[in-house]
Amino acid sequence: MSGRGLALALCLLLLSGCQQWRTPAAKGWVMLDGGYYQLVDNWPERPQQLLQQINWRDEQQQQQFVLSALLTADSILLVALSPIGQELWRLHYQPQHQLTLSGIAPFNQPEFAKRLLAEMQLALLDSSIITPRLYGLTLTEHTTTIGTERYINHANGRLILQIDHSAQISTMTPITLKGHHYQLQITTLQQDFLP
Numbered sequence: 001m002s003g004r005g006l007a008l009a010l011c012l013l014l015l016s017g018c019q020q021w022r023t024p025a026a027k028g029w030v031m032l033d034g035g036y037y038q039l040v041d042n043w044p045e046r047p048q049q050l051l052q053q054i055n056w057r058d059e060q061q062q063q064q065f066v067l068s069a070l071l072t073a074d075s076i077l078l079v080a081l082s083p084i085g086q087e088l089w090r091l092h093y094q095p096q097h098q099l100t101l102s103g104i105a106p107f108n109q110p111e112f113a114k115r116l117l118a119e120m121q122l123a124l125l126d127s128s129i130i131t132p133r134l135y136g137l138t139l140t141e142h143t144t145t146i147g148t149e150r151y152i153n154h155a156n157g158r159l160i161l162q163i164d165h166s167a168q169i170s171t172m173t174p175i176t177l178k179g180h181h182y183q184l185q186i187t188t189l190q191q192d193f194l195p
Contacts, residue, residue, distance in 0.1 A: 028097035030118040032152070033160045033180075035137035037118050037130075041097050043071035044129055047194040050169065054080070058182040067186075072194065076117070080107065093117060119184060122152060123163050123175050141166070147173070 028039035050069040056062070065088055070077040074095070080088040080103070089103025091113050099110060106112040122130060122139075127150070131139050137160065140151045150166035153159055164176045169188055177184040 028114075029135075030114045032115070032118065032137060033158075034154050035160070036135040037122065037137065038133040038135075039093065039097065039114065039118055040121055040125065040129065040133070041076075041093055041095050042073050043076055044073075044125070045071075047072045048169075049192045049194065050188055051190040053185075053187040053189055055185040055187075056182065066189075078117070078120075089113075091117065119161065119177055120186070122150070122161065123166055123177055123186060124169055126167055 028041055029036045030039060048071050050067075050071070052067045052069060053064075054067050055064050065080045065082060068079045068081065076091075076093040078091040080090070082088055087103065089107035090101070091107070092100040094100075099114065101108050101110065101113050107116070127139055127141055134152075136155045138153050138155065140153070142149045142151075147165040147168055150163040151159060152161040152163070160179070162178045164178075165173055166175060168175065169191060171188050171191060174185050174187040177186075
């Protein structure tokens with residue numbers, strides 16, 4: 001094979017390799033600032049129902065709502081309620097990465113909803129569940145006197161997300177996620193374990 005033919009064959013091999021590693025939505029992959037996280041499509045820990053206070057703010061706006069989360073081996077159901085109890089949006093995530101959405105923008109947009117779900121999983125799940133689902137990202141944790149700090153970094157070392165009090169679903173202990181231009185705080189108000 002000539003040098004030109006060998007170069008062409010190598011290019012084709014590289015292109016086919018790139019095409020094999022895609023992040024199809026059907027597989028639950030979510031892009032996080034140049035890396036990827038594969039969503040967990042069922043709750044791998046003890047089934048439970050949570051009532052959580054969510055505060056989200058960026059440089060222009062702030063949103064506050066109560067989130068009812070039903071986390072089971074069959075599905076993840078999130079329902080957001082306004083302070084007066086009106087349903088704002090609903091997210092239902094089931095095995096085979098089936099996503100059903102309804103409600104107000106931007107929460108009814110699949111990419112936004114998947115990013116929110118990814119960040120909640122990165123904050124709440126044990127690192128042993130998360131780490132194998134990262135591509136082009138790394139997770140590190142440090143335990144301090146006030147709790148566990150978790151860092152999600154791009155493969156080049158750039159910090160993407162800092163999570164304070166990660167994997168600690170306990171009432172009245174806020175979990176704080178800090179991104180480049182926004183902050184998300186999750187405070188569990190009530191936790192009920194299911195049989």
